Amino acid sequence: MFNKAKRIQALPPYLFAEIDRKKRAALAKGVDLIDLGIGDPDIPTPGRIIERLTETVTKPANHRYPSSSGMMEFRQAVADWYDRRFGVTLDPATEVCSLIGSKEGVANMAVAYVDPGDVVLVPTPGYPVYEIGTNFNGGEVFFMPLRRENGFLPDLSAIPADVLGRAKMMWLNYPNNPTGAVTDESFLKEAVDFARRHKIVLCHDAAYTELGFDGYRAPSILQVDGAKEVAIELHSLSKTFNMTGWRIAMAVGCPELVATLAQVKSNVDSGVFQPVQEAAILALEHAEEFLGPIREVYQERRDTLLDGLHQAGFELPAPRATFYVWLPVPGGWSSADFTARLLDEAGIVTTPGNGFGEPGEGFIRMTLCSPADRLKEAVQRLQQISL
Numbered sequence: 001m002f003n004k005a006k007r008i009q010a011l012p013p014y015l016f017a018e019i020d021r022k023k024r025a026a027l028a029k030g031v032d033l034i035d036l037g038i039g040d041p042d043i044p045t046p047g048r049i050i051e052r053l054t055e056t057v058t059k060p061a062n063h064r065y066p067s068s069s070g071m072m073e074f075r076q077a078v079a080d081w082y083d084r085r086f087g088v089t090l091d092p093a094t095e096v097c098s099l100i101g102s103k104e105g106v107a108n109m110a111v112a113y114v115d116p117g118d119v120v121l122v123p124t125p126g127y128p129v130y131e132i133g134t135n136f137n138g139g140e141v142f143f144m145p146l147r148r149e150n151g152f153l154p155d156l157s158a159i160p161a162d163v164l165g166r167a168k169m170m171w172l173n174y175p176n177n178p179t180g181a182v183t184d185e186s187f188l189k190e191a192v193d194f195a196r197r198h199k200i201v202l203c204h205d206a207a208y209t210e211l212g213f214d215g216y217r218a219p220s221i222l223q224v225d226g227a228k229e230v231a232i233e234l235h236s237l238s239k240t241f242n243m244t245g246w247r248i249a250m251a252v253g254c255p256e257l258v259a260t261l262a263q264v265k266s267n268v269d270s271g272v273f274q275p276v277q278e279a280a281i282l283a284l285e286h287a288e289e290f291l292g293p294i295r296e297v298y299q300e301r302r303d304t305l306l307d308g309l310h311q312a313g314f315e316l317p318a319p320r321a322t323f324y325v326w327l328p329v330p331g332g333w334s335s336a337d338f339t340a341r342l343l344d345e346a347g348i349v350t351t352p353g354n355g356f357g358e359p360g361e362g363f364i365r366m367t368l369c370s371p372a373d374r375l376k377e378a379v380q381r382l383q384q385i386s387l
């Protein structure tokens with residue numbers, strides 16, 4: 001009866017519809033599916049964080065509208081954590097803003113800065129919202145391919161001059177979803193210098209900095225000198241503290257960018273329920289106590305899956321961070337066909353790499369969001385199918 005807005009009509013078809021259909025069919029047949037498709041922690045939120053929510057939920061002051069930029073106590077806790085964790089100083093009043101999950105921040109950064117005709121530089125394969133946010137606001141996406149031979153880092157020198165002339169914003173995401181790649185301060189410095197030179201809003205999606213293994217600790221882009229002139233970093237409690245359902249994250253960095261994002265938000269949302277912010281304060285204050293055991297769980301799972309994959313004949317390095325394993329597809333199979341085979345022959349659900357962008361063809365993504373015994377079972381089944 002009603003025509004959808006053109007921006008909605010232009011949305012790509014849901015890429016995982018076919019997999020979802022097959023998954024439902026297998027479940028209906030009683031197949032014991034192992035789901036390595038979802039990127040959502042299966043481990044519950046630590047008990048003390050939940051308790052802080054239940055203690056604060058009864059306070060009448062917490063029943064009123066929160067500030068869309070966040071309680072000052074939350075912003076202070078974010079600043080204190082950045083100082084302890086990264087050695088980065090933030091002014092909670094001007095350089096920190098709460099988010100209803102970092103997904104919201106990704107989408108609203110485009111509302112804040114993208115006009116029709118503007119170009120946004122987007123890594124591919126990548127988190128889909130960078131592209132969709134751009135398109136919703138009439139911007140044009142220029143894809144920066146992340147290739148294995150380049151360590152899954154974009155080649156900034158390959159961006160054509162005419163594109164650069166119209167480039168308004170760039171997205172980066174390290175540790176990376178879906179490739180599991182990490183970067184170091186030298187690439188982040190190159191990106192900051194590039195953004196300053198070309199007057200580009202530099203957005204760093206840092207959702208996975210805390211899930212590092214073997215002692216690896218990922219950097220913040222704000223550790224780079226001059227980053228605060230051009231860069232905003234989105235961070236989230238979702239993946240870090242098993243809090244995806246709580247919807248709390250933060251944008252930090254360049255005060256001008258934080259202020260514009262906050263201006264958008266004050267017009268479209270009314271912030272994060274305060275008890276959730278109070279629980280997040282406790283999480284950040286005791287971050288390392290909560291994170292030690294969480295990292296151990298993922299590291300053990302990573303080792304289980306990688307050992308099994310290596311025994312099954314796959315060649316790939318162990319990811320140093322994130323809960324993703326980016327597996328090169330063997331034997332010339334396409335990502336879609338190999339995903340279908342794993343489902344049909346082994347009852348294992350994975351995500352085809354090209355679903356995250358064309359350069360992801362030839363890879364599949366597996367997640368570590370299942371218990372180690374299920375991962376063990378998955379690799380046993382994998383060893384039985386002929387590659």
Ligand SMILES: *Cc1c(COP(=O)(O)O)cnc(C)c1O
Pocket residue numbers: 039100101102103104127173177205207235236237238239244248249
């Ligand atoms: C999960 C994820 C997000 C969104 O996280 P929320 O804070 O829960 O909205 C953003 N970016 C990347 C790369 C992610 O993987």
